[in-house]
Amino acid sequence: MTTPPPEATLVVDGPEFLADPHTHYDRMRRETPIRVGRISVLPGQDIHFLARYADCVALTTDTRFRRALPDGAPQPLPEALRLLAVDSMILKDDPEHRRLRRLVSRPFTPQAVGRLAERVQEVTGALLDGFLPGRPVDLQQAYALPIPVTVISEMVGLAPDERTTFHEGMRLLVGGLATLGMDEAVRRMEELTGFVRGLVARRRRAPGEDIMSGLVQASDDGEALTDDEVVAMVFLLVAAGYETTYNLIGNGVVALLGHPDQLARLHRDPELIDGAVEEILRWTGTIGGTKPTYAHEDVDWHGVRIPRGAMMMPLLASANRDPAVFDRPDEFDITRSPNPHIAFSKGAHFCLGASLARMEARIAIGNLVARFPGLRLAVDPAALRTLPSPLMLRLDGLPVVPG
Template sequence: MAESPPITSPFVEAAPAARHAAFAELAAAGPVRRVMLFTGVPVWLITGYAEAREALAHPDIIKGKGGDGPHRDVVPAELAAAMDHHLLGADPPDHTRLRRLVSAAFTRRRIEGLEPGIRLIVDGLLDDVSAAGERGAPVDLLAAFGYPLPLTVLGDLLGVPVDRRRDFQEWTSVAINGSVHPAETFVAAATALIDYVRELLAQKRADPSDDLISGLVAVREDGDRLSEDELTSMVFLLLVAGYETTAHLIGGGMQALLAHPDQLDLVRADPDRLPAVIEELLRFNGPAQVATPYRTAAPVRIGDVTIPAGEVVLPALLSADRDPRQFPDPERLDVTRQPASHLAFGHGIHHCLGAPLARLEARIALGALIDRFPKMRLAVPPEELTLQASMLINGLTTLPVVVT
């Protein structure tokens, strides 16, 4: 089957507007289309909302035991096993079992109990932002706030000592963007991360506390419990999926509001609308470009296209959430829009387990930023903002702002 030339756009588009425009151009050629990625992998890219939603819940579009991460041809088997045995890489019945066990430790009550701590973390970080931004000095809001917040929250949730969290930041940044790093860089970062997760697991077994890793180690149901590879894989997934995505939900959300001052004024006038605002920001400029890859277990008809068995399927979340067939005037940020069923957290059995935590962090973070710095503005023209190259993440490299 013939493909178009390999596509690098939109994944390496540096300008935010150009990335969305590139996805729109791909969508205009059809909501289900076979393309060759710049990595050399042929995939079925699904850019339409209805089609992506159908694909994400289709029983014959599966994960196939995972193993679709970057550089898997050179990743040692032991390392791959320690990274790949998690929810996002499993199909039923394995997925059903894993989700049941993990959910027993990663409870809504545990997440809701984090709110007072998150507020304290936010207040402390904003004190630092305020000091750094005195007299109009530019502050990189991502470096000073967007990254440290979820890193600190995850560190507290998982029980990671404070003096090791900077290492986690460096390792996870490489791990989630592995396809744009050389293989040896990815393998080194993933190895260091997994080695330290194993150390943490040993510490929590010897001296358990009230943190999620201790909970995952202890959880059991009907004699079943998570294996060592499942434990390391779940912590790896929580770090990789819960860190950069939340940072860019906060950074991308603030960027969108600063670029639309009329919408920002509406939020300031009615802070109670923040939960709905977060949903519109997720739809308008979500932190994930695409879902992690799926495969067809049998021929599958999506829309007007039949995808053969054994093909890689890549739902384009960023594009689907701007599908004009689903969202009126999708290119417009509208914080008064009735909350819609966006796909920023996926759909179906692999809907993001950490979505409640991401929403909680974003609501507290954006609310505090808007309240604390009513005159915040970009420190550079909007066209100077750039995005990082990534297969998965839709995130800025920096977000320079003036807060006073």
């Protein structure tokens, strides 16, 4: 076995990488399909990144790799951070992960998702009613963001006077540690934890038709979710469903506006919206990677020794442009078929909210381009800026002109 060749340290959220990630992905797939690198939010931590589609899929089903550290006792953490960083379902392994997923899947019935789809239709209609042809608007803030905010609020069953508090909590969960510092973020997260515990207690006393009521009532063979598990699931819904979805909507609009031939196809045949969303998921790289996994034994992968305890991460955005799987991988084609992208990962940790994200993007983008067929960017495409975020494509505003 060998070690990776000496190269400059790959930092996947560094300015050089973010300036042109797909050039790095292409080189990795061809030359170093497994590459040791770093993420700035985990200083000093080496990560083995996988770039090829087949390797990324294999990692999701390889039992030698798990979400928990081998023999690692969890660090003592404040309660709010424990619920987010340790107790979250996506950080659990089987059989605990299987138990949690079985229970939390129960409230996501077709009827519940259908009610949410009706609300997304209502919300998008009301938001689009407020747009004036020819008047610029920041689509991220005025359209893409309110949609998942509304969906999550409906899922949790918030009263109108509770939404401001919860929405502030959403922003805290997504960016609090980076913007506030540890002490202040923990203080505010403890307040949010208390608020969500109050919601859980209320749903146990008087359940409704919302998803949280389904979570507190879910049971299987006498097993049910604890209050801690429900709170952790709410945090996961926010962290995964809030930012990912509004970025998907914004990135999808940019992709379509940047490919007028594909947008014209969608105008001619609105039924292509499903394929358009799948291609947006594949092509944009909105979700660039998954949570890390750890080797539970020494592994030889492509001749590289992966020592026990090493951190592994599949680069989904790279896998979704792999020419070994996708014909013309760098072309944006809303009629692409088949389109076996892995934007929501694969295996046991396939994203539980994938159907919700698809539904929101389908309705939001479909209604927008139908209402304003002359929609255009308000700035030169080169002027669009992204935020430095580890393995996630996040626009820093999306100025457009409805038309």
